[in-house]
Amino acid sequence: xxxxxxxxxxxxxxxxxxxxxxxxxxxxxxxxxxxxxxxxxxxxxxxxxxxxxxxxxxxxxxxxxxxxxxxxxxxxxxxxxxxxxxxxxxxxxxxxxxxxxxxxxxxxxxxxxxxxxxxxxxxxxxxxxxxxxxxxxxxxxxxxxxxxxxxxxxxxxxxxxxxxxxxxxxxxxxxxxxxxxxxxxxxxxxxxxxxxxxxxxxxxxxxxxxxxxxxxxxxxxxxxxxxxxxxxxxxxxxxxxxxxxxxxxxxxxxxxxxxxxxxxxxxxxxxxxxxxxxxxxxxxxxxxxxxxxxxxxxxxxxxxxxxxxxxxxxxxxxxxxxxxxxxxx
Amino acid sequence: xxxxxxxxxxxxxxxxxxxxxxxxxxxxxxxxxxxxxxxxxxxxxxxxxxxxxxxxxxxxxxxxxxxxxxxxxxxxxxxxxxxxxxxxxxxxxxxxxxxxxxxxxxxxxxxxxxxxxxxxxxxxxxxxxxxxxxxxxxxxxxxxxxxxxxxxxxxxxxxxxxxxxxxxxxxxxxxxxxxxxxxxxxxxxxxxxxxxxxxxxxxxxxxxxxxxxxxxxxxxxxxxxxxxxxxxxxxxxxxxxxxxxxxxxxxxxxxxxxxxxxxxxxxxxxxxxxxxxxxxxxxxxxxxxxxxxxxxxxxxxxxxxxxxxxxxxxxxxxxxxxxxxxxxxxxxxxxxxxx
Numbered sequence: 001x002x003x004x005x006x007x008x009x010x011x012x013x014x015x016x017x018x019x020x021x022x023x024x025x026x027x028x029x030x031x032x033x034x035x036x037x038x039x040x041x042x043x044x045x046x047x048x049x050x051x052x053x054x055x056x057x058x059x060x061x062x063x064x065x066x067x068x069x070x071x072x073x074x075x076x077x078x079x080x081x082x083x084x085x086x087x088x089x090x091x092x093x094x095x096x097x098x099x100x101x102x103x104x105x106x107x108x109x110x111x112x113x114x115x116x117x118x119x120x121x122x123x124x125x126x127x128x129x130x131x132x133x134x135x136x137x138x139x140x141x142x143x144x145x146x147x148x149x150x151x152x153x154x155x156x157x158x159x160x161x162x163x164x165x166x167x168x169x170x171x172x173x174x175x176x177x178x179x180x181x182x183x184x185x186x187x188x189x190x191x192x193x194x195x196x197x198x199x200x201x202x203x204x205x206x207x208x209x210x211x212x213x214x215x216x217x218x219x220x221x222x223x224x225x226x227x228x229x230x231x232x233x234x235x236x237x238x239x240x241x242x243x244x245x246x247x248x249x250x251x252x253x254x255x256x257x258x259x260x261x262x263x264x265x266x267x268x269x270x271x272x273x274x275x276x277x278x279x280x281x282x283x284x285x286x287x288x289x290x291x292x293x294x295x296x297x298x299x300x301x302x303x304x305x306x307x308x309x310x311x312x313x314x315x316x317x318x319x320x321x322x323x324x325x326x327x328x329x
Numbered sequence: 330x331x332x333x334x335x336x337x338x339x340x341x342x343x344x345x346x347x348x349x350x351x352x353x354x355x356x357x358x359x360x361x362x363x364x365x366x367x368x369x370x371x372x373x374x375x376x377x378x379x380x381x382x383x384x385x386x387x388x389x390x391x392x393x394x395x396x397x398x399x400x401x402x403x404x405x406x407x408x409x410x411x412x413x414x415x416x417x418x419x420x421x422x423x424x425x426x427x428x429x430x431x432x433x434x435x436x437x438x439x440x441x442x443x444x445x446x447x448x449x450x451x452x453x454x455x456x457x458x459x460x461x462x463x464x465x466x467x468x469x470x471x472x473x474x475x476x477x478x479x480x481x482x483x484x485x486x487x488x489x490x491x492x493x494x495x496x497x498x499x500x501x502x503x504x505x506x507x508x509x510x511x512x513x514x515x516x517x518x519x520x521x522x523x524x525x526x527x528x529x530x531x532x533x534x535x536x537x538x539x540x541x542x543x544x545x546x547x548x549x550x551x552x553x554x555x556x557x558x559x560x561x562x563x564x565x566x567x568x569x570x571x572x573x574x575x576x577x578x579x580x581x582x583x584x585x586x587x588x589x590x591x592x593x594x595x596x597x598x599x600x601x602x603x604x605x606x607x608x609x610x611x612x613x614x615x616x617x618x619x620x621x622x623x624x625x626x627x628x629x630x631x632x633x634x635x636x637x638x639x640x641x642x643x644x645x646x647x648x649x650x651x652x653x654x655x656x657x658x659x660x661x662x663x664x665x666x667x668x
Contacts, residue, residue: 053477138444139435139445140438140439140442140444140445143439166476166477167447167476168447168448168476168598168599169435169445169447169448170431170435170447171431171434171435171438171445171447172435173435174403174432174433174434174435174436174439175435175436175438175439177436178407178435178436178439178440179439183403183404183530183531184403184432184436185531186403186428186431186432187428187432200534203428204592205428205538206427206428206592206593207340207538207539207593208536208537208538208539209535209536209537210400210533210535210536210537210538211533211534211535211536212531212532212533212534213531213532213534214530214531214532215530218530218531224586225592288444289438289442289443289444289487289489289490290444290445290446290472290485290486290487291485291486291487291488292483292484292485293457293471293484293485293486294483294484295481295482295483295484296481296482296483296484297480297481297482305631305641305642305644305645305646305647306645306646306647307636307647307649308646308647308648308649309648309649309650310648310649310650310651310654310655310658312658312662314648315648315655315658315659315662316662316665316666318630318646318648318659319659319662319663319666320662320666322607322628323666323667327606327607327627327628328550328574328607328663
């Protein structure tokens with residue numbers, strides 16, 4: 001039986017998505033499942049990721065007159081919970097050889113940075129959904145665009161971070177699921193098992209935990225309490241450091257890049273509205289039911305704190321003061 | 330028709346605080362708009378729920394009572410809400426910004442193609458004039474929320490789509506029993522007419538929900554710790570001080586992430602919003618994500634090694650020094666001076 005497994009596995013060896021080390025490591029435990037999914041070439045997983053402005057450093061010039069965000073004015077990072085989502089996908093890839101992980105992100109050209117970042121950590125490839133017509137989309141229009149791209153990729157499973165730090169809405173995961181007509185499992189902390197085509201997932205809720213199960217396809221959103229993403233891997237970094245979108249390649253004139261262009265795995269596809277067969281009316285500002293009416297900047301009220309030291313006299317004075325004004329007592 | 334709807338979260342037959350808070354807010358909005366307030370109670374063994382919901386201002390409650398509906402699962406609840414909303418056409422629909430409401434709200438909004446604003450901190454009624462067309466909208470719901478890690482406050486409107494949907498975090502609104510309340514009028518939802526096998530796609534295998542024991546929201550005094558407290562052992566000092574003062578222990582997200590405190594103690598944008606009469610911030614730098622959840626405290630004392638910590642900008646008293654040194658002194662002098 002093991003021999004059969006190995007021959008089934010050989011087909012996978014041709015492409016380097018096959019991870020022979022993990023294959024042997026997990027063989028005794030997951031032999032049955034492995035067999036089942038070897039024949040299906042593993043799972044096809046899409047990880048939804050967002051490049052977000054680092055909201056700890058929002059300057060005054062970060063907003064445009066129409067109330068939308070001027071992302072160009074902010075440092076951009078991989079949304080933290082999307083990294084947790086990526087890790088869950090990579091763990092499935094470790095367990096089920098032949099599994100592929102595709103990073104799907106929507107944003108401007110520079111969002112290709114997070115696709116590369118994902119590839120350095122173990123993702124196989126990525127797609128950049130980029131088009132001026134996507135600009136100004138609220139969560140609903142964003143979810144529509146992403147769901148159209150997911151339909152084109154046709155994965156078995158979509159995993160996303162629960163929410164992005166720039167909006168904190170936690171809406172895109174459930175809305176993508178609804179647009180696809182798939183069930184959703186939000187607040188996931190870990191994917192416990194995948195057997196008989198059924199995913200078992202542990203959810204972390206405010207007041208406890210819940211374990212749920214369901215058949216694929218589905219959308220899972222992952223919380224920050226899930227394991228952190230693995231770091232970059234030197235091998236992947238060497239392999240993908242020259243991965244470029246078509247637009248990025250066009251900016252390069254050297255022969256070196258022309259040669260790289262011939263290597264398929266270094267090309268990051270860019271999809272626009274037409275590529276995902278999207279209805280323009282459902283995108284951007286026109287496709288967004290919510291409108292930003294007003295933006296107010298938060299300003300800390302200038303108030304002088306009374307400064308105290310850790311000396312006993314200061315502490316006793318404070319306690320007496322608090323008792324005198326009945327704050328404690 | 331065109332009333333305000335509040336989705337009520339129910340766990341073991343008990344309506345969640347956040348839902349009661351939304352009913353109080355919904356009552357206030359309904360009075361301003363001159364419409365009715367309707368509640369959605371979807372669960373199992375809900376007999377008599379109309380009395381409690383009526384106390385918080387609901388005129389009508391739509392009840393779906395079936396074993397398949399408890400505990401909460403996304404798909405059956407979504408299906409029933411859609412069925413009710415398609416007939417009733419609410420102008421406003423409110424959900425708690427909890428793990429239930431934040432799972433359900435987006436799914437419903439996508440299904441109905443209506444906008445949803447997450448984690449509102451304030452809801453008001455106002456008008457709007459569209460700049461391009463000059464079209465005037467009267468009596469819109471202003472959905473006011475922090476964004477960008479709390480660095481901005483955005484007012485979101487939903488001019489052309491109904492319902493106008495919003496989620497609100499627990500503790501942000503106040504719940505209030507109304508005088509001379511009547512039980513809400515019950516309208517029964519025919520569950521079997523709407524639920525299908527497709528709604529059963531996700532099964533619950535195991536569930537461990539703790540009764541809320543930690544109540545930082547209702548505590549008059551909160552001793553909160555941040556990452557600067559340094560360890561779980563040092564957090565024990567905070568518990569000691571809280572016990573002596575008759576308060577509760579809170580924590581910043583960084584402290585919770587570091588494992589110093591339970592998630593139920595988290596204060597800030599992704600945790601609970603509190604407004605105690607005394608807030609003692611220990612080793613908390615004062616990231617806006619945290620201060621958004623506590624800045625309305627009547628009095629704030631900060632204890633921090635760093636005299637320039639941002640928390641000191643909103644503090645009434647700023648003690649510079651080490652948490653592990655200062656807290657025992659606070660306990661000592663409190664005991665000495667209290668009779």
